[in-house]
Amino acid sequence: MQVLVQPILVFVLLWGESGAVDARPNIVFVLADDYGFHDIGYHGSRIRTPNLDKLATEGVRLENYYVQPICTPTRSQLMSGRYQIHTGLQHSIIHPAQPNGLPLNSPTLADKMKEGGYATHMVGKWHLGFYKQEYLPTNRGFDSYYGYLTGAEDYLTHKRSGFLDLHDNLDPVFNETGHYSAQLFTQKASDVIMAHDSTKSPLFLYLAYQSVHGPLEVPEHYMEQYRDIKDTKRRTYAGMVTCMDEGIGNLTSALKTAGLWDNTVFIFSTDNGGQIYEGGNNYPLRGWKGSLWEGGLHGVGFVHSPLLHKQGYVNRALIHVSDWFPTIVGLARGFLNGTLPLDGFDQWRTISKDAPSPRKELLHNIDILYGRSGSPRYPDTFDTRIRAALRVGDYKLITGNPGNSSWIPPPELQDLRDTTDASTGKPANHPDSDHRLLFRPSDQNVWLFNITADPEERHDLSDSLPEVVQQLLSRLLYYNSTVVPPRFPKEDPNASPGKHGGVWGPWE
Incomplete structure (x- = not known):
């Protein structure tokens, strides 16, 4: 007779002035959208990112870190710990009218954190399917959700194709028109932090900014410091990055005010490379968003925490976005039982102690x-x-x-545009002036x-x-030989928000 032994969760509790406090770390994961490899200060960018630079410099910069070339695949691997060939999401993204989503046959990262006793909250972009209620964030392990379900929208009206996509849990939000999303999402995430009761549970917060995905929109004053950048798209994009950076500074201030910072692991990542057509840049890497070149999938990422054994260094171990699932569950002292086979590895020793990466291939x-x-x-x-x-x-x-x-330098590098090679039409001192490299x-x-x-x-x-x-x-x-069939169904006309009160949401 087979005896099934259920895992027993053992939580370390400390006794403080307000009672028992779970000593497991709070986890705050911030994901930027379409954020270019070049576009952070410590990669030599003209764009100012003082808060990100400080956090990364004091923490651990991940310089051999990979994501996916586009939005849905990165988010699916973060939430599942599995390669997209194993979830059927290996082609393109989930489009708003597609009856598609991250499969329900395996728990999400939020499910495992909630199972382990964490308070789980999400703010921002979902983009993992919503055609049925069971695919919504609050049915995928999150106690609360504030954000949008599709892949892109207006930063101020919060509309996609003329229809609202802003939700507070299951309810549409109609009264935030004009509230720029980076500031709105920072405020909502900070509200979660300030309301959190650490005597009851540790916190898992996933903040997925809309920034800096197109459309190119930002309050005017964020662009003033970039008046020297002549390219209009690049100047607007730079302002968007700085606004996001300010938001991250405000978020960390909220964690400190709430008394959570000293027991928090703060993780920052981009979801894919920058989109050149929308102001982003990945120089000196080759290619951009959507490509399999390094510019499409070599991500910006770092970890900051007082709990790191080794801090203030650059980590060059091979790490992938799918690794966050077992790494974060491990930090939570949770269990991976109930999941389908994972493709991610627990990288905490690699990050915290600069130990060799368990990942040898990707x-x-x-x-x-x-x-x-x-x-x-x-x-x-x-x-x-x-x-x-x-x-x-x-x-x-x-x-x-x-x-x-292509290798595309950022427009603000004026020294690369001073003279032109008549034979190629490219700057003579441009590192890619040999057109044979580009094709x-x-x-x-x-x-x-x-x-x-x-x-x-x-x-x-x-x-x-x-x-x-x-x-x-x-x-x-x-x-x-391990691939599951791609899930990429035709768009469903019944998905139109015009049939559902003018709001994007489930239709089946």
């Missing part, structure tokens, strides 16, 4: 629905026409169509890079190291 994605490119290059292994990317050790392999391949042969569908030695992906090694290409293709073939 699947960026395999997308069989993306248009195939070129002809198969290697027989009897992974089809190189398919859009995919994989990192193993120092090496990164890309197959199929990786997306835009790939139309039939090429395999690239190999040593990312450690060549983080800017300028030296393709696929021809000189065919044996490494074959080894990584065999790993892609293995991962492809």
